[in-house]
Amino acid sequence: MGNKPSSEIIRRFIDFIALQRRYSKHTQNAYLTDLEQFESFLQTLSEGNKQQITQADYHDVRAWVISLLDDEQVTARSINRKLSALRSFYRFAIQEQLIEESPLRKLKALKADKKITPFLPQTDARQLWQALTELPADEFITAREQVILILLYTTGIRLSELIHLKISDIDFSNRQIKVWGKGSKQRIVPLLPQIFALLENYIQIKSQLFGEAIHSPLVCTDKGEEAYPMLIYRTVRKHLDMITTIERRSPHVLRHSYATHLLDGGADLNAVKELLGHSSLAATQVYTHTSIEKLRKVFEDAHPRS
Known part of the structure; x- marks a missing residue:
């Protein structure tokens, strides 16, 4: 399992959500950006040995979340959106028999502050x-x-x-x-x-x-x-x-x-x-x-x- 190049797998996933799930172009682009960002992070963990996205485990995802939290510009809400993209991708990977279980299986969403809609004085x-x-x-x-x-x-x-x-x-x-x-x-x-x-x-x-x-x-x-x-x-x-x-x-x-x-x-x-x-x-x-x-x-x- 997990022998295909990551870029090809990600492209297949984007085609899947576009054609089968009919996700909007905006969502497709957002998911692609999130997956490529995580893939790049995996390269830093493997010191250039090109770890594939289908080889990532729970600890890799957790390390990525921690690195995102270090950036004050990234909110818990946006991190949860990125994790949502990963969850969708790994469900697809299981369906395609590329992996046996999702590395996010035990990962919980971050507690995000409730967004309060403004009102007129x-x-x-x-x-x-x-x-x-x-x-x-x-x-x-x-x-x-x-x-x-x-x-x-x-x-x-x-x-x-x-x-x-x-x-x-x-x-x-x-x-x-x-x-x-x-x-x-x-x-x-x-x-x-x-x-x-x-x-x-x-x-x-x-x-x-x-x-x-x-x-x-x-x-x-x-x-x-x-x-x-x-x-x-x-x-x-x-x-x-x-x-x-x-x-x-x-x-x-x-x-x-x-x-x-x-x-x-x-x-x-x-x-x-x-x-x-x-x-x-x-x-x-x-x-x-x-x-x-x-x-x-x-x-x-x-x-x-x-």
């Missing part, structure tokens, strides 16, 4: 709201931009949920929308009274352009077709660029802002869980970080021994 959120309400709402594109931003921020729905939201999902009499979340789970999310005029205005303009179809997507393209993710991303980025300095400016930032601002305002965690469509409370707790920091500041400012 309250001042930025107020500025965004004011900017949106002042847009000329007699044009389809600007009316659509109002609806996209305001729905994302005032309901906390996901990008995919917004795209699949239909006009028939809006209950004007009860001031709520019906949202189809992950796993086709349905939930009801209340709407602020202030946004109904904007919704009605947009729907009227949309109907004049593309006809009245109650079951058509609420947010559509300039041709009346269902919106696509990049359209939503571009709209969000355009408006957040004008009012905030936070690094990430995506639809998820507005979802995070919605949850964070609700919790900061005293909302019950279980209620926020239901509004967001989370299946477990643990998924919602990621949004409590700012509320905890706010409580900590109140405590430190008020406690007589602080």
Whole structure:
């Protein structure tokens, strides 16, 4: 086993994930880079004797991880991604009967710090709201931009949920929308009274352009077709660029802002869980970080021994 040149084996693996697994070109390139990096590291261990990647053992992989940890620019998250590439490669090698077991069999993933999505400060959120309400709402594109931003921020729905939201999902009499979340789970999310005029205005303009179809997507393209993710991303980025300095400016930032601002305002965690469509409370707790920091500041400012 393991008699083929490493470069050929790696090429076969990349062909496999491209043709059989249909991995993206980006993933293919990332895996290739990681495997070649590990292969180069093996050469340093074998002092130029060209140790093959299929000959590596647990200690070789562990030594590589330690060397990566010495680099302050490499995070635990990126190391875990590299290990994921190796695991996929060695599964392929076992399948091809090139090795008997993976050298990563006993290796555990590193504990990575949880990545916290940024959120809009309250001042930025107020500025965004004011900017949106002042847009000329007699044009389809600007009316659509109002609806996209305001729905994302005032309901906390996901990008995919917004795209699949239909006009028939809006209950004007009860001031709520019906949202189809992950796993086709349905939930009801209340709407602020202030946004109904904007919704009605947009729907009227949309109907004049593309006809009245109650079951058509609420947010559509300039041709009346269902919106696509990049359209939503571009709209969000355009408006957040004008009012905030936070690094990430995506639809998820507005979802995070919605949850964070609700919790900061005293909302019950279980209620926020239901509004967001989370299946477990643990998924919602990621949004409590700012509320905890706010409580900590109140405590430190008020406690007589602080």
